[in-house]
Amino acid sequence: GAVVSQHPSRVICKSGTSVKIECRSLDFQATTMFWYRQFPKQSLMLMATSNEGSKATYEQGVEKDKFLINHASLTLSTLTVTSAHPEDSSFYICSASAGAAGETQYFGPGTRLLVL
């Protein structure tokens, strides 16, 4: 099956710093990538959707200037949490889809972010 990787798997940073998380589709070209956030014992909440080469579409309530998303190629998307604060501590999961709406999404293993 299709494989999506994320790096790093875990990151601890000080408040005020920026953190970049990479998401890669290893064996397919991802037309669309999705970024989710999951708080403990809660479900996944979509943060934004991005198509290669265009600006990301953010969900209501998600600050686009704080969560910068770049989908520069068909195999790589990055999420940068700028000026991170403790409330940004969460589990961030990316997902990739090869085709149009309704195509199966493949999920990465997630990145655990802890902001001190």
Place this chain on the structure above:
Amino acid sequence: KQEVTQIPAALSVPEGENLVLNCSFTDSAIYNLQWFRQDPGKGLTSLLLIQSSQREQTSGRLNASLDKSSGRSTLYIAASQPGDSATYLCAVRGTGFQKLVFGTGTRLLVSP
């Protein structure tokens, strides 16, 4: 706005039991429904995907059914094993857009 609910929130069973996980959604205009498994601290593994025109899908000991008109799906796990212990999430994709809406999950514990 689509809302997805899963019952029960947690389930503990002895090994070997057959079990049913429930998922309900408020808007029946869906494109497809997907069941996922999530192990603690890990990402999601897709188990089954049911298109809106389908009634059920099967994979090994797993069987998922879909009743779109009533807004319900069930995941049936036969002969449960300790390795089945995980959180099971259902997610619904609406027609016309790509967004998946996730349920709250069912945490399953299968004891030996």
